[in-house]
Amino acid sequence: MSAGYYEYEPTHVLNKPLVLVSFVNELTRAVASSLASTTGLPLRLVDDAIEHQLGASSVEVLDSQRLRAWRDVEKQQVAQLVRARPSAIIALGEGALDEDESRNLILAQSDLVYLYLSFGEASERFARQASNRKATVLAELQDEAGWSEDGLIQLFTRRRAAYERAQRSVDVRGESTLEISSKLTRLLDG
Numbered sequence: 001m002s003a004g005y006y007e008y009e010p011t012h013v014l015n016k017p018l019v020l021v022s023f024v025n026e027l028t029r030a031v032a033s034s035l036a037s038t039t040g041l042p043l044r045l046v047d048d049a050i051e052h053q054l055g056a057s058s059v060e061v062l063d064s065q066r067l068r069a070w071r072d073v074e075k076q077q078v079a080q081l082v083r084a085r086p087s088a089i090i091a092l093g094e095g096a097l098d099e100d101e102s103r104n105l106i107l108a109q110s111d112l113v114y115l116y117l118s119f120g121e122a123s124e125r126f127a128r129q130a131s132n133r134k135a136t137v138l139a140e141l142q143d144e145a146g147w148s149e150d151g152l153i154q155l156f157t158r159r160r161a162a163y164e165r166a167q168r169s170v171d172v173r174g175e176s177t178l179e180i181s182s183k184l185t186r187l188l189d190g
Contacts, residue, residue: 011038011039011040012039012040012041012185012188012189013086014041014086014087014088014089014111014188015087016087016109016110016111017044017081017082017084017087017088017089017090017109017110017111018035018041018087018088018089018090018110018111018113018184018188019082019089019090019092019106019110019111019112019113020032020035020089020090020091020092020113020115020184021092021094021096021097021112021113021114021115021163021166022094022114022115022116022117022122022163022172023094023117023122023126023156023159023160023163024094024117024122024125024126025047025091025093025094026125026128027115027117027125027172027177027180028091028092028093028094028115029045029047029091030177031091031115031172031177031180031181031184032045032089032090032091033045033091034177034178034180034181035089035181035184035185036088036089038181038185039089039185039188041088041089042086042087042088042089043088043089043091044081044084044088044089044090044091045090045091046074046077046078046081046090046091046092046093046096047091047093049077049080049081050070050073050074050077050093053073053076053077054066054069054070054073058070071095071098071099074093074095074096074099074102075099075101075102078092078096078099078102078105078106079101079102079105082105082106082109082110083109087110090110092106094159095159097159097162097163097165098159098162103162103165107165107166107167111167111168112165112166112167112168113166113167113168113169113170113184113187114163114164114166114168114169114170115170115172115180116163116169116170116171116172116173117172117173118173119153119156121173121174122156123149123152126152168187170183170184170187
């Protein structure tokens with residue numbers, strides 16, 4: 001079997017959810033999707049679950065100044081997805097670990113993997129990600145002190161502290177989605 005070939009039957013079983021997080025939501029989603037497709041494991045995208053529950057895209061929700069509503073639903077969805085069985089690969093949004101309750105639940109009941117990028121690479125990837133997938137970060141920056149590179153650096157630094165509490169940190173600088181997915185598959189194999 002070649003690397004990256006899709007198996008219609010799961011090739012792995014998780015005892016507890018594998019939760020992925022990074023500062024760039026598009027990266028987390030792409031890696032989680034790739035990993036799920038090559039292992040046959042179920043995939044859960046927290047942001048999609050939030051949008052479904054709210055009946056609106058993140059852009060619509062955040063443009064209407066409902067960031068707190070987004071975070072409240074995010075907390076509910078994270079708890080539901082972490083506890084769901086069979087265990088799945090879960091892609092978190094960038095801010096999901098900001099909530100103490102969610103962060104503690106994830107750390108206690110899942111394997112949290114931080115996809116590490118330097119600030120420079122994270123900034124480049126963030127700038128390229130789809131507008132609806134960076135809406136939460138932009139809304140938070142607007143809410144705190146307005147958009148600025150300094151504000152983004154402060155947010156990155158604050159979030160990195162939460163991300164670094166993960167059970168595993170995987171350096172993904174300069175790697176493609178497929179390379180990162182292959183690296184995580186090897187971790188599952190080990």
